[in-house]
Amino acid sequence: MAISFDKALGIHQQALQLRVDRAEVLANNLANADTPGYKARDLDFQAILGQQIAGQGQGQSLAMQTTNGKHLPLSSEAGMLASDALMYRTPSQPSIDGNTVDSQEELAEFMKNAMDYQASFRFLNGRFKGMLSAIKGE
Amino acid sequence: MSLNKIFDIAGSGMAAQSIRLNATASNIANADSASSSTDDVYRARKPVFAAIQHDAMMKNWSAMSMGEQPESQGVQVKGIIESDAPLDMRFQPDHPLADERGYVMYPNVNVVEEMADMLSASRSFQTNVDVMDAAKTMMQRLLTLGQ
Numbered sequence: 712m713a714i715s716f717d718k719a720l721g722i723h724q725q726a727l728q729l730r731v732d733r734a735e736v737l738a739n740n741l742a743n744a745d746t747p748g749y750k751a752r753d754l755d756f757q758a759i760l761g762q763q764i765a766g767q768g769q770g771q772s773l774a775m776q777t778t779n780g781k782h783l784p785l786s787s788e789a790g791m792l793a794s795d796a797l798m799y800r801t802p803s804q805p806s807i808d809g810n811t812v813d814s815q816e817e818l819a820e821f822m823k824n825a826m827d828y829q830a831s832f833r834f835l836n837g838r839f840k841g842m843l844s845a846i847k848g849e
Numbered sequence: 850m851s852l853n854k855i856f857d858i859a860g861s862g863m864a865a866q867s868i869r870l871n872a873t874a875s876n877i878a879n880a881d882s883a884s885s886s887t888d889d890v891y892r893a894r895k896p897v898f899a900a901i902q903h904d905a906m907m908k909n910w911s912a913m914s915m916g917e918q919p920e921s922q923g924v925q926v927k928g929i930i931e932s933d934a935p936l937d938m939r940f941q942p943d944h945p946l947a948d949e950r951g952y953v954m955y956p957n958v959n960v961v962e963e964m965a966d967m968l969s970a971s972r973s974f975q976t977n978v979d980v981m982d983a984a985k986t987m988m989q990r991l992l993t994l995g996q
Contacts, residue, residue, distance in 0.1 A: 731851055734987065738855045738980045739900075742862030742924045744973055745869070746898040749921075814976055825983045832990055839995040 719842055723835040725763045729756060730828040736797065737821040740812050747808035751800040751817065759796050852991070854922065855984040861901065861923030862977035868926050869896050869970040873963050880958040885946040891956040893932035893963075901925045932957055 733754045743749040802811035872894045884890035900921035934957040942951035 731987070734984065735851050735854050735858065738858045738984070739921055739923065741976050741980055742858045742865075743898070743900050743921065744862075744976065745866075745969070746900050746924055749900050814973070818976060818979065821980060821983065825987060828987055829990065832994070836994055843995070 720835060720838050722760070722764065723831050723838065726760060726831040727828065727835055729754070729760060729763070730824055730831055733824050734821065734828065737817055737824060740800075740817045741814065741821065743810075744812045744814045744817070745810070746812075747810055749810050749812060751802070751812045752797045753800050753820070754796055755798060852984055852988050856981060858923040859977045859981040859984065861925060863974055863981075865896070865898055865924045865926050866970045866974040866977065868929075869898075870967065870974070872896050872929060873967045873970060876956075876958045876963050877960060877967075879956055880960050880963075882956055883944065883946050884954045885948050887936060887954055890936055890954040891958070892936075893934065893956065893958045894929050895932060896929050897927040898924055899927045934959070 733756060736752055736754055740751045740753075800811060803813060803816070805811055876893045879891040882891045901923045902921050936957050937955035938952045939955055940951055941947055941953045944953045947953050
């Protein structure tokens, strides 16, 4: 019986990758907390993960529609995120210089994301441990 | 893994905030540097921050065409400008640097503003350190995968 890694690892590898990508976006918001005119951005985790699962069935990592012949395909090296996946945060206290980063909110989201990353990691690690014990036959 | 990018982003934030802190320190240190002419007097220095748009050419065709802000990769200091605020002219005829009308020029540094700026910069620096620390923890975790 062959082990299919995709099936064995399930959703967790995509989830882990998305957590890393989201951490990057949030770190960027925090680094630009004092940049005039910078607009805070974030990912809609649920929507993207849903897309990824849908794409996985078709044997590709991310389903992307091309409605025009001139559209460029999303290469795998460019990362898993399409640019339209990044959305702008609605500011709760917009400042006069056009910056919409709320440091506290972003830091809270970042820490939450780090905890979710740990959760995803544990799930993924559990899958690997399960496979290991299956191979060893203990 | 793009976790490496978080180090770059937080590092760029820390570098930018330390430049801001540096400018603030220079402003506060020179807050009382008197001069006899408007040309020589110290003027408050302010860093200008801008988001680094790293791979704007590679990644964000659709975003660019829609006039959206491309995905950025950290922060940079575009330059340091001198403040245009009016200089502080004080009538001190006995001062050795006084001009022929008895005025001495003092820098346009607002010390209260600089102190607030200093606190804001050190807080933002701290935030970036926290982010880097969290990214480090995430990476260390990742290295133990399958163990």
